[in-house]
Amino acid sequence: MASDPQKQGSGKLYDYTEGNGYPGDQQALRLRRISSPASSQNYPQFNWSSAPSEEDENGNSEPHRDLRSAPLPMALKRAIRQVQQMHVPVVSSVESWKRKKTKSLHKLKDNARGFLTLWNKSLQKIGGNFGGGVQSYFLFLRFLVVLNFVSFLLIAGFVLIPNIVFRSDGTSLANSTGPEKCMEYDPNPQGLVVFYKYFLDLLSGTGFMEYSYLFYGYYNNTLGEDRNFSYNIPLAYLFTVVFYFIFCLICIIARMGTAARVAVATGGSTVANYSMIVFTGWDYGCLGGKATKLKQNNIHYRLQVDLEEERIKKQAAALTSCQKVVLYSLRVLMFLISCGLIGAAFYCIFLATNFSQQRSGEQGILGLIFEYLPSIVITAGNFLVPLLCDQIALIERYAPSTTVIMALLRAVFLRLVSLGALLFTLWRQITCEGHTDSGACELCQYNHEVYPCWETRVGQEMYKLTLFDFLINVAVLVLVEFPRRMVVDNWPSKLAQWVGRQEFVVPYNVLSLVYGQTVVWTGALFCPLLPLINTIKFVILFYCKKITLFYNCRPALKTFRSTTSAFFFLVVLLFGWILATAVMIYSLAEIRPSMGCGPFRFLSNIWSIVPTSFYSLSTTTQEFLFFIGSQAFTIPLFVLSCVVMCYFIALASVYGKNVALLRAQLKLEGRDKQFLVKQIAELSRQLQIPKHNGVQDCR
Amino acid sequence: MGNKQTTFTDEQLEAYQDCTFFTCKEILRLHSRYRELAPHLVPLDYTNNPDIKVPLTLIITMPELKENPFRERIVETFSEDGQGNLSFNDFVDMFSALCETSPRELKTIYAFKIYDFNRDNFICKEDLQKTLNKLTKGELTPEEVALVCDKAIEEADLDGDSKLSFSDFENMISKAPDFLSNFHIRI
Numbered sequence: 068m069a070s071d072p073q074k075q076g077s078g079k080l081y082d083y084t085e086g087n088g089y090p091g092d093q094q095a096l097r098l099r100r101i102s103s104p105a106s107s108q109n110y111p112q113f114n115w116s117s118a119p120s121e122e123d124e125n126g127n128s129e130p131h132r133d134l135r136s137a138p139l140p141m142a143l144k145r146a147i148r149q150v151q152q153m154h155v156p157v158v159s160s161v162e163s164w165k166r167k168k169t170k171s172l173h174k175l176k177d178n179a180r181g182f183l184t185l186w187n188k189s190l191q192k193i194g195g196n197f198g199g200g201v202q203s204y205f206l207f208l209r210f211l212v213v214l215n216f217v218s219f220l221l222i223a224g225f226v227l228i229p230n231i232v233f234r235s236d237g238t239s240l241a242n243s244t245g246p247e248k249c250m251e252y253d254p255n256p257q258g259l260v261v262f263y264k265y266f267l268d269l270l271s272g273t274g275f276m277e278y279s280y281l282f283y284g285y286y287n288n289t290l291g292e293d294r295n296f297s298y299n300i301p302l303a304y305l306f307t308v309v310f311y312f313i314f315c316l317i318c319i320i321a322r323m324g325t326a327a328r329v330a331v332a333t334g335g336s337t338v339a340n341y342s343m344i345v346f347t348g349w350d351y352g353c354l355g356g357k358a359t360k361l362k363q364n365n366i367h368y369r370l371q372v373d374l375e376e377e378r379i380k381k382q383a384a385a386l387t388s389c390q391k392v393v394l395y396s397l398r399v400l401m402f403l404i405s406c407g408l409i410g411a412a413f414y415c416i417f418l419a420t421n422f423s424q425q426r427s428g429e430q431g432i433l434g435l436i437f438e439y440l441p442s443i444v445i446t447a448g449n450f451l452v453p454l455l456c457d458q459i460a461l462i463e464r465y466a467p468s469t470t471v472i473m474a475l476l477r478a479v480f481l482r483l484v485s486l487g488a489l490l491f492t493l494w495r496q497i498t499c500e501g502h503t504d505s506g507a508c509e510l511c512q513y514n515h516e517v518y519p520c521w522e523t524r525v526g527q528e529m530y531k532l533t534l535f536d537f538l539i540n541v542a543v544l545v546l547v548e549f550p551r552r553m554v555v556d557n558w559p560s561k562l563a564q565w566v567g568r569q570e571f572v573v574p575y576n577v578l579s580l581v582y583g584q585t586v587v588w589t590g591a592l593f594c595p596l597l598p599l600i601n602t603i604k605f606v607i608l609f610y611c612k613k614i615t616l617f618y619n620c621r622p623a624l625k626t627f628r629s630t631t632s633a634f635f636f637l638v639v640l641l642f643g644w645i646l647a648t649a650v651m652i653y654s655l656a657e658i659r660p661s662m663g664c665g666p667f668r669f670l671s672n673i674w675s676i677v678p679t680s681f682y683s684l685s686t687t688t689q690e691f692l693f694f695i696g697s698q699a700f701t702i703p704l705f706v707l708s709c710v711v712m713c714y715f716i717a718l719a720s721v722y723g724k725n726v727a728l729l730r731a732q733l734k735l736e737g738r739d740k741q742f743l744v745k746q747i748a749e750l751s752r753q754l755q756i757p758k759h760n761g762v763q764d765c766r
Numbered sequence: 767m768g769n770k771q772t773t774f775t776d777e778q779l780e781a782y783q784d785c786t787f788f789t790c791k792e793i794l795r796l797h798s799r800y801r802e803l804a805p806h807l808v809p810l811d812y813t814n815n816p817d818i819k820v821p822l823t824l825i826i827t828m829p830e831l832k833e834n835p836f837r838e839r840i841v842e843t844f845s846e847d848g849q850g851n852l853s854f855n856d857f858v859d860m861f862s863a864l865c866e867t868s869p870r871e872l873k874t875i876y877a878f879k880i881y882d883f884n885r886d887n888f889i890c891k892e893d894l895q896k897t898l899n900k901l902t903k904g905e906l907t908p909e910e911v912a913l914v915c916d917k918a919i920e921e922a923d924l925d926g927d928s929k930l931s932f933s934d935f936e937n938m939i940s941k942a943p944d945f946l947s948n949f950h951i952r953i
Contacts, residue, residue, distance in 0.1 A: 134785055135862070138875045140846060141855035144785040191866070194947050202947075329943060342918040345898055346881065346935075347942040351834060351864065351951050359833035367905050370914060730924065737925025 185209055189613060197571065197616065204573045204580075207636050208609055211584055214318055215602040218311050222595050225307040227280060229298050233291025249511035252519040252663030254278040267431075270534065271438045272527040281530070283593045284523040284664035301666035301676050305655075308592050312648055315588070319637055319644065326634040340373050361621060376466050394464070401459045408455055409481050412448040413488045419444040420492035424517070441492075441528070442535035445485045449582075453478045453575075475574050479639050482582045483646050486532075486589065490650055493528065497521045498658060512659040520664040522593045522654075529590025529597065536583050537604045544615050552619040571620040576612070577636050580605075585643030589650050773797055775813050786862035793858065796953065800857050803828065812854065820857070822850030830951050835900040836880055840864075843879045864951040870939075873949050878935045889930040891915055 134144055134151075186209060194202035254277040268274030278285055291298040348366045353359050386394070423440040436443075456477050460470050495501070497518055499508040507514045518524050548569050555563045587601045655674045660667040667673045681689065694700055771794060774782070782793045801808040803824045809816055822841050831837040841850045844860040852860065862868065863876050879885075883893045894915045898906070906914070922930055922938040930938075939945050 135787055136869050136872050138863075138872055141785060141859040142846075144859075145781050145855075148781055148784055340921075341914050342922040342938050343942045345894065345901065345914065345918050346877065347939065347945040347948055349835065349901060350948045352948075353833060363901070363903060363905075367902050370902070370906065370910075374910060374913070733924045734926045737927055740925070741927060 185213070186609070193613065193616065197620075200573050201571055201616065203633055203636070204576055205609070205613070207577060207633065208580060208605060208612075210322065211580060212602055212605045212609070214315060215584075215587070215598045215605065218314065218591075219596075219598040219602060221311060221314065222307055222591075222598060225303050226286075226300075226595055229291055229300060229303060230280070230286055233289065233293070233298060233300065234287075246510050246662075249515050249662040250668075251515075252284070252661070254284065254520070254523075267435050270531075271435060272530045277523060277527070281594060281596050282523040282526045283595070283666075284520045284661075286595075286666045288666040288668055299680055302680050304595075304666050305673060305676055308595075308651070311591060311598075312588070312644075312651065316644060319641055323634060323637045323641075326632070326637060329633070341370070344369050344373070372467050376468065379466050398463050401463050405456050405459055405477055408452050409477075409484055412452055412481060413484055415448065416441060416444050416485055416488040417492050420489055421496075424492075424496055439531060439535055441489050442532050445489065445532070446535070446539055448485055449478075449482055452481050471574075475578070478575065478578055479581070479642060482578060483585065483642060486582070486585060487646065489528065489532075490525075490589070493525060494658075497524075503659070511662055513661065515662075518661075520661045521658075522661060522665055526590055526593030526597075529586055530594055530600070532586045533583065533590070533597065533600060533604065536579070536586070537608070540579070540608060541611060544611055548615050548619045568621045569615070569619050571616055578639070581636070581639050581643050584640065585647055588644060588647030591647075592651055592654060773810060773812050778813070778815075782858060786858055787865050787867045788858070788862060796858055796861060797854065799828070799953070800854055808854075817853065819845075819847075819851040819853050822852075825850070825852055825857075830953055835903070836897075839880045839883065843876060848885075861951065861953050864949065865953070866950055868950075870946055873946065874936050874939050875932075877939065877945075877949055878932050881935075887932065889935060891919060891929070894918060 134148060137144060137147075139147070186205075190202060190205055190209070193205055264274060268276050272281070276282075280286075286300065286304060288301050291300055344366060348369065350362055353362050420441045423437050426434075426437045428434075429437055453474065456474060460474055463470070463473075465473065497513055499506050499514055502508065503512040507516055513521055551566070552568055555566065555568050583601065583604070587597050590597045656672055658672065660670055660673055662668050667676060670676060670679075681692070684692075773794060774797075779790050779793060782788065783790060786793070788796065797812065800820065801810065804820050807820060808818055822838065822845075825841050826832065826837045831840065834840065838850060840860065841852060842848060844856050844863070845852050846856060863872055878889070881893060881897050882889055883896050884890070895911060898911055898914060919928055919930065922934050924934050924937060925931065
């Protein structure tokens, strides 16, 4: 049986055949060693005859690389290397200098790759000490940091910098028409400002922070002009935000593609569980008694979970129909209860936001608490409801992996619903509950008394949510996790041992990241610098979580592969993106922009800037764009994309059938082999018996 | 490449660099770790390639290997005589195959050898039971052990001979997402 572990393109240097105890005549080196069955079975044979004859330059660094990956003993490798060196012809000094340069260039490339990827060494250390699940959380965090940073560069380049450059000059795009009352907007504070008010303003985005590049209200609706170059600032603002959303979607889907490939190759979470746990479960890098014990318990727990799932499946199949009815009705009841809990959370957030908006004029610390009331209620809800849902899950008696997935889906739903509740409440107040022609909204189609610049207000709420989320994370770290570890380590009592050190639970941490990112996406239209704030927040969070991981946490005892997979995180992130996109599309199309501030004042909705600017383009461009939007173009395009998709689906099914066929063929070959072996044994037995008789006769 | 060290000649260091995934500094550090195990046995000067072997009992006292349930099998796999006595060549080879930059194919080959307790180039049911017992240190009941072994062979065996050949093992490992990061000893 021969198996070839090298890649195709590097050139075959040697043959690797599994040793079966047949020393060939090529084994000059091996004959020197004590020939025992163990030693000749330990190592593969080496084919000396296929020495490298090619002398091309790029092939020369490859042999050295391949030698390192060769499964041969060291002494043999060194001998091969000597032989290779002898084969290399005498070259001129120029040639050898060139070879040395390519070698050092390769090394430099490898080093640069390790250097440019952010936090590579930290991630390796985390993966080595806490395993792949925790590492996947940090990899996800790194992806979000890079995404936010690139988004910030995009926004800075197209929105921020042109605004700074064209701040003073520029012609207004629309005439100032509109009722006087709607245009009253004065965010600058009057008179003397108390010192600590600056701090409160920093935390709530009001005061000196309100009329700044941070929020929508500061940007102008001007056409920046400079010699023969004009820059339409409102149009740029709109297109940048739309492009930012599309860019994030493309990044998520691209990353999902690579993660899906891994998920498909590993066959999902239910295939080959036992063999994988037994052969790849042990972490060889485990050091120290405690880590080893934990790893053992982890493997024991994983095997038990799988065995338990088998048992539950058998039990579920053995239930009588009466018991089944009872179980299913219980599950429906628990589902309704969990929906009820989420609805209750929704209602609490609604009340809190209303209360906060009513008391928004308060000063001082009390005012700050009222400002942050929605964030506080959301965080409390996100903490309490999953706890209650965990208790519900005990009654439902699903299989363990299903329980975990259900709990996570409920938590995701809860987080997104909380955010949705806050936005719904704001919408109700801004548009007077949807009736933009009655009451306070009659004059300007939005509630201009409470919200002279409603976009900035929404931006402020998102800013406060982001900031509060960050502060809570750091506060939990400092006030809960460090003291808990100090208590557990230094107070030798049964209670402390039972509570134990903090466990780093990956799925809930990932949910909090997804929630933070969704808030940033929702607020990007109203607070353009939010991606930058988020980048800084996530960078600080990375270091804080790393510190808490190493000082306070122990590895999680319960690990489920499906819930730590990168694909699962990205799917959840996509849900958040969909929510944010829905909010953005609604704000663009339906609500009238504020007349007192922002780049879209005096337009009936934000999107109408596009048709307005459209007609200022040249006629040929207009006709071209009309053609692209017309049916003559879009219908064939749609049909073509359907055809391409059908092709890929057919290709995928063909590959799947191929794999199944090959697997069946492999089984058949195995059986053929066994049959032949049996035949050979029988034949040799038949041949031996007459010989044996002959020997006996001779005696 | 340190000019001041007298442990290896430059040519030896280059040979080690080409045959393993280690740099010069790491090779010298490995030599000092090797010497720490048996200072009276291992000379400081390796320029004339002395044929010294450190016995199994001393190697498994290393902190990187001490807690590993497969420590004896690992050392036996990389030893030339199959009894676990490592020369410096084998020592460096062992840590090079198990290091971070070692490729997946190489690690798969050595993993197969480590788990093949009776060295017949197949992982049969007894090999699997021994592996499982070493992993869980007797915390599973014998019925559970038998069940897990049966299921593992059922999952991974492709050609239906109720034992795992190298290609079955390789196929199963290719689906395991954390094999590379787990099968890795840091030194």
